[in-house]
Structures are given as C-alpha cells and as structure tokens.
Amino acid sequence: MAAEVVAIAATDLATIQASQMGMKAIGAGLAVGLTGIGTGVAEMGIGAAAVGAIAENKDFFGLGLLFTVIPETIVIFGLVVGLLLLF
Amino acid sequence: MLKPKQMSRLLIAASRDQMAPVITELYRHNLFHIEEFVDQGQEGYEGFKIGTPLPGASEKSTDLIKVRAITNAIAVRGDDIDSVKTCQRAELKSKIERELPALERDVEDLTVRRSKLDTKLKEYEQKIVEITPFASVPVDLDLYHGYTRFTAFAGYVPHEITLSVPNEMFFSKGKEKNFLVVIVQTEQRGEVERTLQEAGFQSVTIPDETGSPQSRIDYYSGQIASLTKEIAEINGKLAGVRQKHAEFLAACEEFLKSEVEQTEAPLRFATTKQTFVAEGWVPSDKVEEVSNSLVQATGGKIYVTVLPTDYEHDAVPVEYNNPDFAKPAQMLMDVYSRPKYTEVDPTLMLAIVFPIFFGLILGDVGYGLLLLIMCFGLRKMMKGEDGQMFLKVLRNASIMSIIFGLLFSEFLGFSLPWAPIIFSRHLLIGGGGGHGPAIPALMIMSIWIGILHITLGRVLGMYNHAKQDHGIHRTKAVVANFGWLAVMWGILIAIWSNVAMPYMFNLTHLPVVALGFNVGTFVGGALILIGVICIAWDSVLEVIELPTIISHVLSYARLVAVGLSSVAIAMVVNYMAIGMFIKPQLANLTIVGVFIILVGVIIFLLGHTLNLALGILGGGLHSIRLHYVEFFTKFYKGGGKKYIPFGMKRKFTED
Numbered sequence: 001m002a003a004e005v006v007a008i009a010a011t012d013l014a015t016i017q018a019s020q021m022g023m024k025a026i027g028a029g030l031a032v033g034l035t036g037i038g039t040g041v042a043e044m045g046i047g048a049a050a051v052g053a054i055a056e057n058k059d060f061f062g063l064g065l066l067f068t069v070i071p072e073t074i075v076i077f078g079l080v081v082g083l084l085l086l087f
Numbered sequence: 088m089l090k091p092k093q094m095s096r097l098l099i100a101a102s103r104d105q106m107a108p109v110i111t112e113l114y115r116h117n118l119f120h121i122e123e124f125v126d127q128g129q130e131g132y133e134g135f136k137i138g139t140p141l142p143g144a145s146e147k148s149t150d151l152i153k154v155r156a157i158t159n160a161i162a163v164r165g166d167d168i169d170s171v172k173t174c175q176r177a178e179l180k181s182k183i184e185r186e187l188p189a190l191e192r193d194v195e196d197l198t199v200r201r202s203k204l205d206t207k208l209k210e211y212e213q214k215i216v217e218i219t220p221f222a223s224v225p226v227d228l229d230l231y232h233g234y235t236r237f238t239a240f241a242g243y244v245p246h247e248i249t250l251s252v253p254n255e256m257f258f259s260k261g262k263e264k265n266f267l268v269v270i271v272q273t274e275q276r277g278e279v280e281r282t283l284q285e286a287g288f289q290s291v292t293i294p295d296e297t298g299s300p301q302s303r304i305d306y307y308s309g310q311i312a313s314l315t316k317e318i319a320e321i322n323g324k325l326a327g328v329r330q331k332h333a334e335f336l337a338a339c340e341e342f343l344k345s346e347v348e349q350t351e352a353p354l355r356f357a358t359t360k361q362t363f364v365a366e367g368w369v370p371s372d373k374v375e376e377v378s379n380s381l382v383q384a385t386g387g388k389i390y391v392t393v394l395p396t397d398y399e400h401d402a403v404p405v406e407y408n409n410p411d412f413a414k415p416a417q418m419l420m421d422v423y424s425r426p427k428y429t430e431v432d433p434t435l436m437l438a439i440v441f442p443i444f445f446g447l448i449l450g451d452v453g454y455g456l457l458l459l460i461m462c463f464g465l466r467k468m469m470k471g472e473d474g475q476m477f478l479k480v481l482r483n484a485s486i487m488s489i490i491f492g493l494l495f496s497e498f499l500g501f502s503l504p505w506a507p508i509i510f511s512r513h514l515l516i517g518g519g520g521g522h523g524p525a526i527p528a529l530m531i532m533s534i535w536i537g538i539l540h541i542t543l544g545r546v547l548g549m550y551n552h553a554k555q556d557h558g559i560h561r562t563k564a565v566v567a568n569f570g571w572l573a574v575m576w577g578i579l580i581a582i583w584s585n586v587a588m589p590y591m592f593n594l595t596h597l598p599v600v601a602l603g604f605n606v607g608t609f610v611g612g613a614l615i616l617i618g619v620i621c622i623a624w625d626s627v628l629e630v631i632e633l634p635t636i637i638s639h640v641l642s643y644a645r646l647v648a649v650g651l652s653s654v655a656i657a658m659v660v661n662y663m664a665i666g667m668f669i670k671p672q673l674a675n676l677t678i679v680g681v682f683i684i685l686v687g688v689i690i691f692l693l694g695h696t697l698n699l700a701l702g703i704l705g706g707g708l709h710s711i712r713l714h715y716v717e718f719f720t721k722f723y724k725g726g727g728k729k730y731i732p733f734g735m736k737r738k739f740t741e742d
Contacts, residue, residue, distance in 0.1 A: 062422035066715045069708065072645075073638060079648040080641070083526050 028082035035078025042071035091432055091727070092408040093371040096122075096396045099381065100364045101389040107141060109365070110352045112384040114345065116377055117734025120368040120404045124357040138353030138363055147350055151343040153187065154336060157194045161329040163336050173741045174338045183339055194328060201321045208314045211307045218307075220266045220291065221300040223259040229297040231268075238276050240283060241268045242290040250282055338739035345735055352733065366394070368404050368730070399555070403428035405727035413438035415479035423715055424725025430551045433723060437714055438483075440540070444710035445484035447533075448650040449702040450491030450512070451657070453499035457699055458485035484707070499695060500657025512654050524654075529647040531590045537643030537717070538579065544721030545572045551722050563625040568721075570621025575636050577614030584608045639717045646713075649705045653698060660694030663687075 050064030097119065101109060113119045126137050158164070174182075221228065221241070231239045243264040250256070252275040257268045267288070271279045296303050357364045369377050378391040396403070405428050407417045416438035426432040449455070462482040469478060495512050496503040502513055510525045510532065545568050552564035584594040584607025594607040601609075622629050668687025672680035719725075 062424065062715070065708075066423070066712070069712045070716060072709075072712065073642050076642065076645040076648050079652065080530070080644045083648060083651060084530070 024085050028085040031078045031081040031085070032075070033078075035075045039071045039075040042074065043068055046071070088408065088410065088435055089431055089433075090408060091426060091428055092406040092730075094120075094368045094396075094403050094406070094428070094730075095371045095374050096366065096394040096401065097369045097374060097377065098364065098366050098392050098394050099389065100362060100391075101385060102362050103358065103360075105385045105388055106138075106353060106356075106363055108384045109381060109389065110141070110349050112381055113365075113377075114349050114352075114734045116373075116380065117732050117736070118369050118373050118377055119365075119733045120730050121352070121355050121733050122366040122368065123355045124364075124366070132357055132364075135357035135359055135364065138356045138358040140353055141350040144347065144350035147343055147346045150183065150187065151340070151347050153191050154339045154343055157191060158336050158340060160194050160198045161325050161333075161336075163329060163333045173737070173739055174335075174342075176342060176740050179338055179342050179740060182335070183342070186335075187339065190328070190332060194325070197321050197325055197328075201318055201325075204314050204318050204321070208311060208318070211311050211314070214294065214296075215304055215307050215311075217292065217294045218296065218300050218303050221268070221294070222304060223261075223266055224257045224268050224300070226257065226268070227297070227299050228294060228303065231270075231293045232295070234270075234273075236273055237270050238273045238279075239268065239270045239293060240279065240288075240290065241266075241293050242283075242288050243267070244283070244289075245287045248282065248286045250279060252278060254279070334739065341735070341737065341739045345737075345740075348733075348735070367733070370406065398429055402728050404730035406730035407432065407434060409434050409438070412483075415476040415483070416441065418473055418476040419480065419711060419714075423719065423723075425727040425729055426723070426725055427727040429555050430724060431547050431722065433547070433714075433719070436543075441480070441710050441714065442483045442487035444646060444713060445706045446487030446489075446491035447646045448709060449484075449488045449653060449706040450495040450650065451497045451499065451654075451702075452489050452492035452503065453497075453695075454699050454702055455485045455488035455490075455492050458488060458703065481703075481707075484710075488706070497654065497657075500654065500661045512651060514651070514655055514658055524651065526647075526651075528590060529651075530644055531588065533643045533646040534640060535590070536646065537640040538575070540643070540713070540718055541575065541639060541721060542572060544718045545569075545575075548722035551724075566621045567625035567629065570618040570625075571636065571721075573614045573618030573621065574633065575618075575640070577611045577616075577618055578636065579611070580614065581608050581611030584611060642717055643713065645709050649709050653702045653705060656698045656701070657695065660691060660698065664691035664694065 047068045050060070050068050053060045054064050099109065124132070124135070124137060126135070218228070220243075231241070244267045246265065247258050247260075248267075250269065250271070252271055255270045259266045269279070269283075294303075353363065355365075357366075374393060381389055381391055405425050407414070407420075409417065409432075413435045416434050419437060419441065420426070420432075420434050426434075446455075459482065462478050462485060465478055466475070469475060492498065493503070494508045495510070496505055496507040497512065507513070510529045512524050512529070515523045548568040549565045552561060552568065555561075556564055580594065582588075583592045584597060584605050587593045587595050595605070597605040597607045599605045619630060619633070622633075664687045668690065669684050672683050672687075
C-alpha cells in the first residue's frame, strides 16, 4: 500500500515537473513572440516615415535608422526574459 | 585624437592680376576650405562684389559637358578605372584640343544612329503586335480596305455572335479572347455597331498593309533581326571606343573638372575693381606652408593673414583627426552626423568599441573567417571611398569576431577542442553534454558593459557642456549630467545592498541602520534623490525620462541575447543537417541515403549562409545602435560642417 502511494507520488512529481518545464517554455515563447509583435508594430510607422524622409534627403539615413531601431529594445527584453526563464 | 583638426581662418588679399596664380596654388595644395562670399553687406565688406570667372571658363565647361556626354553614352566612370599611368596635364591639354572633337563626333554619330534604329525596332514590334490577331483569318490584309460600299470591323468578342444583316464574318476562337472580323454594307453600319457593342466588342485597328498577314509578320521579324544585328554592331563599336579611350576620357574629365573649378573659383571670392579677397579655413599646422607658397607664387604681391576666430560662433569646417586604424569608423560617424568643431569627436571610441561589440555578438571563428574572406574578396569590387571604409570596418569587426570565437570556443556552432575561456554560450541543442550557457554571468557582463559605457557617455557629456556652454546654463547642464550618473549609480548601490549577485559588488553585509535596510540602501537612496534634484534643476520635464536609465542599461543585454540567438540558429542547423540527415545515413549507407545526405549538406550550407547574413545584420546593426542610441545621446550633438578643401585628389593627371 505504502509503496503504491510512493510510486504514485513519484509519477505525480515527475508529471508536475514536466508540466512546469512546459509552462516555462510557453512563457518564454510568449515573451519573445509578443514583444516581437510589439516591436514590429512600433517599427512599422517609424520605418515607413523614415524611408519617406530618406527618399527626400539621403543625409537622413543615419538618423532614420536610429529612430527605426529604437523599439528594437522591446524584443530584446523579451528575448532576455525568455533566456532567463529557460536557463 | 578625440578632437577635430585645429583650423585657422585665413584671409588672402591681392590685386586682381594675381588671382590666377593664387587660385592655381590653392588648388594644388588642396587644403583651403573656401568660405563663400555672399553679397549681403557684411561688416568690412562694403563695396565688394562677387567675382567673375576667369577667362576661358565657359569654353572649359562646354568641353566638360561634352566629355560627360561621351562618358555617359559609353558608361565610363572614373571610379571604376584603375589608373595605369597618369597623363601630363600639358600633354593632355593639347590632346583634348586635337582628339576630343573627333571623338565626340564619332560617339554622337553612333548614339544617334542607335537611337534611330531603336525607334524603328519599336515601330516594327508594334506592327507585329497589330497584325498577329489577323493571322488566324485566311484573308489578305489588302482585302480589308479600299471599299466604298462596305465597312470592315475587327476586334475581340467574348462569344460568337450572329448579325441580322447580310455580312461576311470570320470568327476564330482563342484561349482567352475570340477574334472576330466582319464586313458589312456601309448603310447598315450603325445597326451592326450597336449589335457589336451590346455583345461587348472591343475594336482593334486594321493594319494598313498588303499581302497575307503571316508573310507580313515574317517580313517584319526579318527586319527586326537585321536591326538588332545593326544595334549590336553599334554597341560593339561603342564598346571599342570605350576600351580604347576610357582612360583618356577619365583623365579628360578630371582635367576639365579641375580647370572649371579653378576658373569658377572667383565666384566665391569678394572683389573690387582692382583687388580680391578670399577667406577660408586651413588646418592650423598647414598655415605656414600655404601662405609661404602663396607669397612665392605671386612674388610677394599678396597679403595673407590668420584672422582671429570665434570658434563657437563661426561655422568652422570639421576634418577628422584620427589615427589610421580609427579612420574607417569615420564613415559610421558621418552616417550619424559629423561632430561639431567644439565637441569631443568620439570616432576613436567608436573604432575601438564597435568591433568588440560585434565580436561579442557574433563570436564565432567560422563566421569571422568567412567574413574576413568576404571583405578581401569584395575589396576589388567596391571602388568608392565609402565602400572601402565600410569594408575596413567590417574587416576589423570580423577579426574581433574570430578572437571572441576563440574565447567562446565556437566554430560554426560546433565547439572547438577546448572549453570556453570566458563564458560559455553553448546551448544544449541536440542533446550535447556540457553545462549549457552561462546566461546569468553573460547577462551581468553585458550589464557591466552598459554601465561603464553609459558612465563614459555622461562624463563626456559633462565635459562637452563645460566646454561649450556659458554662465548658469553651463552649470545647470553639467549638474544635470551628474544627476543622471548619480541616479544610475544610486540605483545600483541600492540593489547591491539588498541582493547578492555574481560578478557584482556585494554590499548586503553592511550594517543595518533602520527599517531593516542597511547603510548602502540609504546611500543609494540619497544619491537617487540628489540626482533627481540635479536633473529637475536643469529641466523638470526631463524627470519623466528617468526610466530610460534602466532601459538603456538593460538594452546592452542585446549583446548577449542577439549573440545567443545566432548561436542557437547555428546549432539547430548543425543538428538538423548532421544529427537528423547525415549521421543516421552514414551508419548504413544506401543509394537513397546518399540523396538524403545531399539534402543534409544543402541544409547545412543554406542554414549557415542565412545565419551569417543575419549575424552581419544583427551584429552590425545592434552594435552601431548601442552607440547611436545609448551612447551618443548622452553627450553627442553633431551637425558640424564638412571640411571640403578647394582642390582635388588627382588620379589620372599630373603637372
């Protein structure tokens, strides 16, 4: 009887651990994916405007690039959170 | 170093008859940045007028236009030609007089003929397009017109139709459209038109030709073939001209351009009836050289002096002053903005830190070597100066990439035969052994880089403001920069006092003073408070920017994050190609297995090519972004005027 209980507890523990790992993986995926979408949405407008400005004046390229990549930080944070979750 | 070249404002005054030798001398030195004279009654320039070009200016510009027309027609670009030998200018001058008109005539003849043939070619092609639909109707083309009592219609209809009036009709079914030709009596024309329109008839013009459609098409095709041949012949002749004269033309262009620039230089000077005055900038260490040679060239009939300068209000042209290894990074600076004359020029820091960041992100011996090979390969192909600079930047970056690859022990995602020397970035992909990546340690390393980089930026910010601003504004700006530093370090000290972290200072064991917090927490809190007050003193609105302190420091985590993602892609590619395709097949080789191994090899090559491209983009863009956004915003304004000396670098000509 006791041995059975222990065995069941052990399987439960394994299941719980596995599902915890899965949850972590889902969390990491969500962190990267959602921040990626966020960055994309943010860069969409800036990028379009920057390309317009560069078409008018090529000197704007550096500054335009700078403005465009500013929201990149968001996805980097997502990536960092994802890495921290997994390792 | 860290400062642009020192410039002096030079004033040159002489009588007008000395203008030509002075201009020649200045042009030869290629050092004098002309401050253009604008006729707007500046102080001290009353009664001066803008000068007139030297004699011969218009002939020379006409010649230059001719040369450019030729070079455009035969696609010669000075940048693409490696100069084998340089021409003597005097020799070139007589050669231009002798040969240029004939050459121009030849090239113009050829291009005019070519464009005529081109027009004809288009015309014939159009004719073929017009006749083609009629080819399906077994009627000669001359039978469609020339009637007084009949009218012919031709065009496309969606489906077959019948007319209520007497007619002669040909209908040919096509794949998409059906072609219809119908001839009716002219008096019933209106009715027919109506019926056709209702049926969705799209009319086409009936070509004005004789003979059977197919024979006409054959005729025009023959014509087109011979025209194409003729055009190819002309192109061949032009290519011959190009091969024979390319260098001469490039030399001509360079020579005439320099002549035109010189003869038109007086347009930038201030002149009176008898004299002229030119102002401009010369690097301070070259003042002596320039003025001595001017005196020599004019036999002493000139007045040259260095004017006192107000470096803050005069728009001083900026020329970089960097050691050779840092020069390529100037290109990256120019993409952002050239430094102002009075501020710190961060090119040197960029030149050192950029490759390091790149190496940290793309630390892989294999990719580094591939990049290095690519740089050397492209060197022959990219001719422009900017392109060369870019390749040098990339070369430095790839060398750092190799060095960090050795430290990280990485080769195309495989590990080298030693354990990582600094931090491990090996992920546990494909069931490999090992400890996995040292993520916390790597993160903290990148945060430290961020803290130090930003601190450096803020200190430079204080220096720049102290140097450029005046009065209360200067104090405020310096104090505000100090405030930002105080808040950042305050937050750090407060964190260290409460949480012990690897590779960071541990202040948790400091004596507890009140509320369960230790001394460090209160010191940190005080620093934050002082910092906020300092920032608010300069501008209250700036306080809402406080969160950027944390986001900017954390932004340096990209050094690790982007790098790890590139390692991950490399390892996944390896696992897919070798672990899933190649290895299982090698164990038991069959004919199908060879094919599967080939697929594995293709995956390997494609995957690593893609990852290398991503790595260049990611490594380059993120490293430069860390400079532009996180570093430069702390101290750098830019917007300096480019130093453009009067003269040119000669490639094809010499005196």
